[in-house]
Amino acid sequence: MTDLSDSIRLLRTQGVTAPAGFRATGISAGIKASGALDLALVFNEGPDHAAAGVFTRNKVKAAPVLWSQQVLTTGRLRAVLLNSGGANACTGPLGFQDTHASAEAVAAALSDWGTETGAIEVAVCSTGLIGDRLPMDKVLAGVGEIVREMAGGLTGGEEAARAIMTTDTVPKQVALHHQDRWTVGGMAKGAGMLAPSLATMLCVITTDAVADAAALGGALRRATSKTFDRLDVDGSCSTNDTVLLLSSGASEITPSQDDLDAAVLAVCDDLCAQLQADAEGVTKRITVTVTGAADEDDAVTAARVIAxxxxxxxxxxxxxxxxxxxxxxxxxxxxxxxxxxxxVSFNGFPVCVDSVGAPGAREVDLTGDDIAVTVDLGVGSASASIRTTDLSHAYVEENSAYSS
Amino acid sequence: MTDLSDSIRLLRTQGVTAPAGFRATGISAGIKASGALDLALVFNEGPDHAAAGVFTRNKVKAAPVLWSQQVLTTGRLRAVLLNSGGANACTGPLGFQDTHASAEAVAAALSDWGTETGAIEVAVCSTGLIGDRLPMDKVLAGVGEIVREMAGGLTGGEEAARAIMTTDTVPKQVALHHQDRWTVGGMAKGAGMLAPSLATMLCVITTDAVADAAALGGALRRATSKTFDRLDVDGSCSTNDTVLLLSSGASEITPSQDDLDAAVLAVCDDLCAQLQADAEGVTKRITVTVTGAADEDDAVTAARVIAxxxxxxxxxxxxxxxxxxxxxxxxxxxxxxxxxxxxVSFNGFPVCVDSVGAPGAREVDLTGDDIAVTVDLGVGSASASIRTTDLSHAYVEENSAYSS
Structure with a gap:
């Protein structure tokens, strides 16, 4: 976790509704056969509606990614609709029409409720199995229900975090309260197909700070490059990865860019640690740190190869x-x-010095849940870390029958 | 397996001693605690002693790789000493001295036996755990014994193939008999840490054809680039990968370069299939073919990413x-x-067309041992295949306690 100054406080009992001006909830729309929560809405009441996003670098992009990238060119969002139970990826032009129809339905329902909204103000995120169309009758009926549900109150951040879970075993959320009376909240899902080199998974971050789209975009890119981009569970990068950052301005506080950067980084870093801890089949939380590299990019590359x-x-x-x-x-x-x-050292114990084994190297105790691997390349002074997990029987089991 | 013309015949009951002019054997020198065979020698009686090799592209190279690369600059070899039970990698200058001493011991023993030999004519290959020194008392005693043992007869190719096994469950050898009365024989080991992008594993190929070092080197590089370079079990590239090709000229036949290329390719291809079939934890033999690529390098790269x-x-x-x-x-x-x-097609059945799922895609029967995955990129006409295996519980089990 990022080292936090005294000025901020992180609470994992709160998420996207912690900042003023945001409502959210999650419902069971019947997309998942299990009847579990599967549809979430995050709504920004304003007064501001600035937004920024980062998306998967996979050349094969899901329909909701293509849609959300397009609407975010305006730098503003009123709402984000998220579903689990289906990625709506590799579904062709019809899949894109489904995403568009979902956004139109959200806009219509919010307009009926009294907030004039256009589909271009609604981002869409989907997660689940690649390759199948979504059951649009259930999605569209669910949109009507979720807007009525959300209207009922300001809580619901945790329900939203639950509704985006797939193989996740716990919801992931966190809120950062700044002493200057502004707040950043976030939620994320993701347990496998986690190898950013980009955004990873679905994540929505909210803030009541006053910040325009450029300030949000800068803070978000700087934070994800140090956090989600450096989490690598299985080297597999999803078609749906999306991280969104929305500001309501409801606190009426305009933090400095440095303060905003630090807050968004802390929220991303904490969510990243939660993703790592709940990764598919994980039995060890591993941090690979490369030091002595020529530059930071080299350190990241080398750490990723090891991870x-x-x-x-x-x-x-x-x-x-x-x-x-x-x-x-x-x-x-x-x-x-x-x-x-x-x-090389394991948990601080030198196991290899100048490319030769060190005394006692084979006896280092690695039975704990956390393992720190540090590798010095011997050519420079740059360093970087990648978070990863072990490769276990449970990982193989969970991934050998996901679609059947 | 490569399509063979009527002019050649492949036999897996024979290996490096099938060509005239070669002796080999394997013994138990006590390097492995189990008492299994662990030391092999391949000896070229001549009259020619041309040789070529390809080696790991890993920047961390084992002592025997550094030694063998050095001696092969002469383009000639009389003998190859191989051991399992220890990779002699990451053992520093002392490990290199151990390799050198082994080559000196082989040269002295062969000279005593009546064939004047210098250490510079002896290649050394090692495989096993990285990071530990070899028990040199056992290796040096074994060298004396193995030369006496080899002197006893021309058989022993299979014992040599057995003596280089680590996690392999079966020895791998093959001989190709050309109708023009010359022969190529080979043996290989390797079951994990198999991701060439180079040579992979240990492999010694012999021929009684008349061919100089340049002809051998060309044939070997062309063959390995299409075979071992396109086998990828786990993406992990060893510190010790070595493929050697020795010619004795004992057949007194000088094949055309094309015939030599085809024969060496067929032997490498067959050994490659044997390595794939015995890979750690394998339950499926998978061939990933990428078509419709802009060029062959792109096809190899894309197929490797999938594999x-x-x-x-x-x-x-x-x-x-x-x-x-x-x-x-x-x-x-x-x-x-x-x-x-x-x-995309699985076993010839289209499961995805124009990036959208095809009818019946989820019901394709993949329960057999062999799976062909074909992926068309839609941008060109080049293609290439990578051989790989599945990721199973047995792979995880076998690799979770290798050094303990």
């Missing part, structure tokens, strides 16, 4: 201090390194 | 026709593709 290596990940699942696999992995990273001067 | 994707590999382990994961994977490949025109 994605199946042999490193299975060894750590087995609490096996097989440091040779770390050297074999980093030796393939496309970055400068001194092959005779690589050093 | 390495943990979510694709776990789905196929579960016989789950989850084609959306294939699209999500290929969408991250750093190659041109038309995101609206991707088509």
């Amino acid at each position: 994605r290596d199946s042999l490193v990940k299975t060894a750590l699942f087995g609490s096996d201090a097989n440091w040779g696999r770390v050297l074999a992995a980093v030796g393939m990273a496309p970055v400068p390194l001194d092959a005779e001067r690589i050093s | 390495r994707d943990s979510l694709v590999k776990t789905a196929l382990f579960g016989s789950d026709a989850n084609w959306g994961r294939v699209l999500a994977a290929v969408g991250m490949a750093p190659v041109p593709l038309d995101a609206e025109r991707i088509s």
Whole structure:
């Protein structure tokens, strides 16, 4: 977790409705056969409606990603509709029409309720199995219901966080209260197909700070590049990854860009840790830190290569201090390194010094839930960390029958 | 397997001693605690001693790789010493001295036996756990014994193939007999940490054809680029990968370069199929073919991205026709593709056409041992295949406690 100053406070009991000016809720619209919550709405009452987003870098983009990228060119949003139970990806032009129809339905329902809204002010996010159309009768009926439900009160942030879960086992939300009386709240989902190099998963962040779209966009890009971009569960990047940041301005406080950046970074970082802890089949939370790199990009690249290596990940699942696999992995990273001067430590214990095993290396205790792997490349002074998880039986089990 | 003309015959009951002029054997030198075979020697009686090799592209190279690359600059070899039970990688200058001492011992023993040999004519290959020194007393005693053992006869190719096994469950060898009365034989080991992009694993190929080092080197590079370079079990590239090709000229036949290329390719291709079939934890043999690519390099890159994707590999382990994961994977490949025109088939059945699911896609039967995944990128006419395996419980089990 990011080091927080005394000026801010993080609470995981609150989420997107913690900032003033936001309503949200989650309902069961029948998209999931299980009857679990599957439709969420986040609504910005204003007075401001600035917004920014970052999206998957996958060339295969889901319909809701294409739609939301388009509407965000205006830099403003009134609402975000999110569903689990189906990704609406690889569904062609008809899938895009489904997303558009959902946004139109939200706009109509909000207008009926008294807030004049256009579809262009509604972002849409979907998550679930790739390749199937959504049951639009259920989605459209659900939109009418969710707007009525949301109208009932300001709570509902946690229901929204629950309604976007797929293989997640717990909802993820957090709120940051700044001493200057403005707030940032967020929710996220994601447990597999997590390998950003971009945004990862679905995440909605709200704030009652006064900030225009450019300020929000800058804060969001800087925060995601240090957090979601450095989480890598399985090297697989989703077609639907979306992170949105909406401001209502309801606090009437305009923080400095630095304060806004720090707050958004802290919220993203905390949500990122929650995603890592609930990743599919996780038994170990692993942080791979590369030091001694020529520059920060190289450190990220090398750390990611290690974090994605199946042999490193299975060894750590087995609490096996097989440091040779770390050297074999980093030796393939496309970055400068001194092959005779690589050093590795596990949980702070040196297991390899100058590319040769250190005394006691095989006996390091890795049985705990958290493992810190630190690798020095011996060529510079830059460093970076990637969060990942082990490769376990449960990961294989969970992913061998997802669509059947 | 490569399509073979009538002119050649492949036999898996023979290996490196099938060509005239080669002796080999394997013994138990006590390097492995289990007492299994762990030391092999391949000896070229001549009259020629031309040789070529390809090696791991990992920047972290084991001592025997550094040694063998050095001695091969002469383009000639009399013998190859191979051991399992330890990779002699990440062992520093002392590990390199160990390799050098082994080559000196082989040279001395062969000289005593009557064949004047220098250490510079002896390549060394090692495989096993990374990071530990070899028990040199056992290796050096074993060298004396193995030369005496080899002197006893021309058989022993299979013992050599057995002595280089680590997690392999079966020895891998093959011999190709050309109708023009020359022969190519080969043996290989490797079951995990298999992701060439280079040579992969240990492999020694012998021939009694007359061919100089340049002809051998050309044939070997062309063959490995189409075979071992396109096998990818787990994306992990070893520190010790070595493929050597030795010719004795004992047949007194000089094949055309094309015939030599075809023979070496066929032997490499067959050994590659044997490695795939015995890969760690394999339950499915998967071939990922990318078509419609702008060029062959792009096709290889895209096929490798799909073949390495943990979510694709776990789905196929579960016989789950989850084609959306294939699209999500290929969408991250750093190659041109038309995101609206991707088509996918499983075992010849179209599951996705123009980036949208095809009727019956979820019901394709993938319960057999072999799965063909074909992906058309829609932008060109080049194609290439990568061989891989599924990601199974057995893979996780086998790799979670390798060093303990």
